[in-house]
Amino acid sequence: MEKTHLTGLTRAELVEFAERQGEPGWRGKQLFKQIQARRLFSFDEMTDLPKKFRQALREIAVISTLKVESRFVSTDGTRRYLMKTQDGFPVETVFIPSENRDTICFSSQSGCPLKCDFCLTAKLGLLRSLSAGEIVEQILIVLNDVYGVGNETPHGTNLVGMGAGEPFLNFENLVKAIEIICDKEGLSIVPNRITISTAGIVPKIYEFAELKIRPHLAISLSAPTDELRNRLMPINRRWNIETLMQAASFFHEKMRPREKLTFEYVLLKGVNDSENQALELARLLRKYRLKRVKVNLIPHNTAEELDYTPSDETKIERFKAVLESHGIPAYIRRPRGRDIYAACGQLAAKASVSAVSKKLETI
Numbered sequence: 001m002e003k004t005h006l007t008g009l010t011r012a013e014l015v016e017f018a019e020r021q022g023e024p025g026w027r028g029k030q031l032f033k034q035i036q037a038r039r040l041f042s043f044d045e046m047t048d049l050p051k052k053f054r055q056a057l058r059e060i061a062v063i064s065t066l067k068v069e070s071r072f073v074s075t076d077g078t079r080r081y082l083m084k085t086q087d088g089f090p091v092e093t094v095f096i097p098s099e100n101r102d103t104i105c106f107s108s109q110s111g112c113p114l115k116c117d118f119c120l121t122a123k124l125g126l127l128r129s130l131s132a133g134e135i136v137e138q139i140l141i142v143l144n145d146v147y148g149v150g151n152e153t154p155h156g157t158n159l160v161g162m163g164a165g166e167p168f169l170n171f172e173n174l175v176k177a178i179e180i181i182c183d184k185e186g187l188s189i190v191p192n193r194i195t196i197s198t199a200g201i202v203p204k205i206y207e208f209a210e211l212k213i214r215p216h217l218a219i220s221l222s223a224p225t226d227e228l229r230n231r232l233m234p235i236n237r238r239w240n241i242e243t244l245m246q247a248a249s250f251f252h253e254k255m256r257p258r259e260k261l262t263f264e265y266v267l268l269k270g271v272n273d274s275e276n277q278a279l280e281l282a283r284l285l286r287k288y289r290l291k292r293v294k295v296n297l298i299p300h301n302t303a304e305e306l307d308y309t310p311s312d313e314t315k316i317e318r319f320k321a322v323l324e325s326h327g328i329p330a331y332i333r334r335p336r337g338r339d340i341y342a343a344c345g346q347l348a349a350k351a352s353v354s355a356v357s358k359k360l361e362t363i
């Protein structure tokens with residue numbers, strides 16, 4: 001019999017689980033706290049649970065299913081984790097430290113079915129979607145590694161769903177993982193500290209906008225015209241820019257006060273980084289009267305497997321200036337650790353450990 005992965009159960013589900021084992025429901029709440037707040041991965045450490053129950057749990061349940069295969073630490077403190085699921089699929093997670101607030105970038109799928117032309121993960125294709133438990137576990141593993149088991153995070157944590165995969169193609173598990181992560185008796189991360197990035201799965205943007213526990217949204221755009229976006233992000237052939245912007249407008253209407261909608265734009269030398277294209281992007285955002293938006297400009301990282309090179313520094317600055325001159329806040333997202341790739345997860349799970357390690361050593 002397959003063991004139940006407790007990390008992917010909500011507090012309410014753990015109450016039911018405990019009751020099914022003949023225990024009072026509050027034992028389930030206790031279990032939830034031990035896993036999600038204390039971040040314990042071993043039943044033996046849960047000494048406030050009766051020994052008999054802990055023994056039974058060992059037979060029927062499991063807390064941790066991901067195995068960290070490799071961990072790389074960049075000189076700027078960025079940590080990259082290559083993990084494996086129990087059935088052998090690669091999962092990547094990145095920790096990015098910062099003075100004010102650390103960020104964990106998690107994956108929603110192993111590989112990705114979308115074929116963004118500038119993305120290494122795309123080369124893998126979809127291996128499989130991750131379960132809610134596998135999404136949550138990535139965060140628990142990183143927090144324990146960086147701060148020590150159960151220790152407080154010194155200045156809170158931001159989460160970004162920009163790792164490998166398209167989160168909105170794994171919507172149900174993503175939403176469940178968010179519920180678990182935001183639970184006040186667990187990790188207690190507020191939705192305002194979480195950003196989910198989509199390449200433009202339009203129907204799910206509408207659904208996401210209506211969620212009760214809703215993180216921020218980032219839309220990976222990377223081109224101001226359909227002609228170019230069809231080429232760079234083939235998902236555009238299914239939902240073109242107009243359809244995408246209508247969904248963005250709907251989301252914009254539903255936003256909380258002071259919330260901002262982010263557009264991510266990967267800058268590719270000679271492809272989408274001209275002044276004229278910056279102007280087209282500004283006009284596009286203005287056309288839909290999106291007032292509370294910001295644009296993250298992401299200089300592309302080169303990789304042997306990809307036919308693109310990063311834009312020149314002057315071009316990047318000029319692109320930013322054009323957007324700003326049209327009243328659109330724009331930020332250049334400097335790559336951290338250089339192993340981390342842009343917008344919605346350009347992680348290359350297939351990258352051999354030695355290749356990644358070599359990259360990090362040279363920083």
Ligand code: SF4
Nearest residue numbers: 112116119122165344
């Ligand atoms: S950029 Fe994001 S959505 Fe596109 S292929 Fe890569 S991981 Fe998938």
